[in-house]
Amino acid sequence: MTKNKYIVREEDHKSRIDKLLADQNREISRSRVQSWITDAYVTVNGKPVKANYKCQQGDLIEWIIPKAEPLSLVPEAIALDIVYEDKDILVVNKPKGMVVHPSAGHQHGTLVHALLYHCTDLSGINGVERPGIVHRLDKDTSGLLVVAKHDEAHQQLAEQLVQKTMKRTYQALVHGEIAHEKGMIEAPIGRDPKDRQKMSVVENGKEAITHFRVLRAYPDYSHVECQLETGRTHQIRVHMKYIGYPIVGDPKYGPRKTLQANGQVLHAKELRFYHPISKQPMHFSTDLPAYFQELLAYIQKLY
Template identity: 65%
Template structure:
């Protein structure tokens, strides 16, 4: 279906992705950017980029793509649901579970489990990531919020973008951090030497992590990390960057580490404003047994 809009004086010099998101309030800005990237949006019959500054009198034409039918199979996989209503779910993802299907992970994911549990998930992130507002890595355990409709998804995504969501993690890192707290403010992007990894790079995206020491051992530190932004592998990259890589991390940690099947990282706290009621929701869940056992081991050894 095709739509048109003529830019007014009050809309002059607005970025087209921002203006399009305002014109289409049921869509998120990221979804609008996806339309632009796919060439579904034109200005005066010319394809433009998301950062195009609109001019008074510009005629914007766009196509809203039809929603593809989901081809991901629902699977009867047990999942821990802490909260659920008509708009969203909050789940406690286990270590070792991939959040959504991708090459090499077509089944056994959180999305497969969610589709078995309920069939009303938002479609903003496409057919492979229904309902997924934010992700945590396969070997990171803990809290995730899942949207059941596009309105809830847009609200939650907006809160994440505006840094209004509370996200706290606990981690065990190599080395002893002497100061009680600190902040890492360093941009993150693809590692130019290894496209499978992220790194602190000059042209990366703005990324801020706050950390606080919970307990020190002889050669390790137990920390709480609070995310201000949510970049791929952010805590893992930032802690490595300051010299304290996560225990068990096969990608960013040292070769000599505890064999615990991946990084010692747990999404412990999640807080956000409910998209419909406006109520502040707060969730907290303890780390899985392997994490607690490792802490006990470090206390005994060190």
């Protein structure tokens, strides 16, 4: 295991060490960094510290990235819609209703369980429960995501997310008729102070930018295309609610009176990135799933 070093600069003075290290290791979650600190893989000036330690200019931070634990999840024979695969990556079209990785209440039937059955080689950067997972989709959001088969591929793809060179385009059905053709939503997102299970636009949140284009507007609904410039939790769902056009079927951010869709009508339709090893441009697109097409057909008949 290689020891990494970083000397705290003036602009990082008084930053929390867990946040600073997460920024230095952008493909790693802050919670995982906190586990490194708890397990004494991180020292400041040669001594262990707590996750809330406020860094001082000139501090020498040293940390070791521990090797991923052997996978303990049991592979499950779940069918996958694989759009592309080579020795470095997979591109999967995730169905609505599938959870991406195990979590409380979702210990079986996830995309990760299916991936482990399909291939044994997956990157270990995000730990035992998230092998290969570079970016996520919510349970009821369908569509494309890329999976890394080894750590080098994972690091390269994660850097593209940071540099905003990975392009993710979604389609959604929202409540309300949007009068203008396109727009940009730039509003910071963080935990909702009134409900920790939700995200919201908050003053001290993280930068979040969504571009949208109206594909077709109806008297009470709009079919829109959204492109993420950043990738915050629930970003499109929160942003569309924020401007007054919540996603149809969204149980968390939408109105109670909505069309029956078993969750938000949101599909990750296109994915563009550079291959992490060959550097060739990659572009993938999927058809809208049947449930989405059926809702559009229903609305067209209404008007």
